[in-house]
Amino acid sequence: MEKQIVCINWGTTYGAPYINRLYRMVRANITPPFRFVAFTDVTEGVDPEIECFDLPEMPGFMPKRTIGKWPKSRLWAKELADLKGSFLFMDLDVAITGSLDPFFEFGDEQDVVLARNVAKPLHKLGQTSIYRMPVGALASLQEMFAADPQGVADKYRFEQHFVTKNAPNGIKFWPSGWVRHYRIECIPAFPLNYFLEPRQPKNARVVIFAGGLNPTDAILGQYNDKNPHLPPLQHIKRALGSKRKLKALRQFMWPATWVKRVWEDASLEQEPSSPDT
Template sequence: MYAMVARHLTPPFRMVCLTDDATGIRPEVECHALPDIGCPHPERTMGKWRKQILWDHTVPGLEPGQPALFIDLDSVIVGSLDDYFTYGDPQDVILARNWARPMARLGQTSVFRFPVGGNPQVLEGFRADPQGVADRHGFEQHWVTHAVKGGIKLWPEAWTCHFRLHCLPKFPLRYFMTARIPRGVRIVTFPGGPNPDDVQDGRWNKMVPAHRSRWEHLKATFSGERVDKSRWRHLQRYVLPVPWIARQWRD
């Protein structure tokens, strides 16, 4: 991630990582202990609720009141990041669109900018009723969309895309065409899988070998190693090797 940002961001920058294990992280990255979320983690939910610590009054390593850009580690940066820091007002909370529900104006927190300490009510509201918030909203990004004061804003549509929805050809074309980068995209995100390291090697997940042939994948729909228990989802989840990931997702 540091190397990708360094290649695609013009001004000087600091990269801060909140982690419980800083082993092997390159020295340019400022590592701080991952704060406790301060409440029981919700059960029966898929949301990445640990991200809520970013909405506290203070965040380790970050300057209160200043805008910070968060990028999921499984994102692939393919274009300039400069505009992510100048777009809109510094006090805006700007998210990617939740592409799975485009008509609902929901945010997606794979890539978002926020003023540090500017919306503590997001974390406070979650801590007050973590299970209730999770049950009502399902995903932490839906809660963020709801709880940010004054409402969220969204990045321009072309900047940030979803690999599965925007890069991967529709079924069954993905059996014959490789994934592409849409025009104008700067960051490719991978929410809900597959992951960059897998599709780079031509597989959906590590349940199957890399570079599996079309015929082998089709046969496994009825007998063999499937990427999903559902035969229909297995049939759809085929991907040819994606060479541009290796060119971008590297040191």
């Protein structure tokens, strides 16, 4: 059976380079046949092997004063281009480090399966950086959201919390260890973060970059571009001059060479094989 992988791109944060990079990571870590579908507002520069469709209509309107990725609700529609059956969705800023095949074999085809939100483990919340569901499984949630986008966003803040609490037949989580959270599970805890480089989790298949810290930051060894990487002593000096000293001290990390390798390998153009080889 053909595996279906879906991503979504809107605005100027990511664009064609991220779509292409995700596609190449998928291609290197999946057993064919598969199709890679991008719902996107930009197609220039996108690899020709990628199937591009216009962004589905935004239900209701985009809520304000919320940090959740509510444009993802476009993918909850009853119909989604020509897709049939279940699909695997991934954010554009994940790092794929193992085979994706088990994500299509786990559980029942009708299940809605999310990553586990490790930031609040006791709350049993889902993370939608990588999830699988049948087309239309969350159509009723899209209707609920469209009826009062701002009210829903104000109540749940994150679209993944809304999905976790309201999916019609509940949700399941990927097996432990398949999906890892970079900021929480890869950066050594303070004070070891000053001595050890961020680690690549053993047996992880996908590493997600939730919470504002993305792969390009990890490669540079910084939490964000407002606080660029500094050598340890200089970082400590900067942290002691900030208002939240302890938090700033903990936000030191070395550049992650393994993220650089995964990211750059997927950025390289791969020439088609010669007919004579």
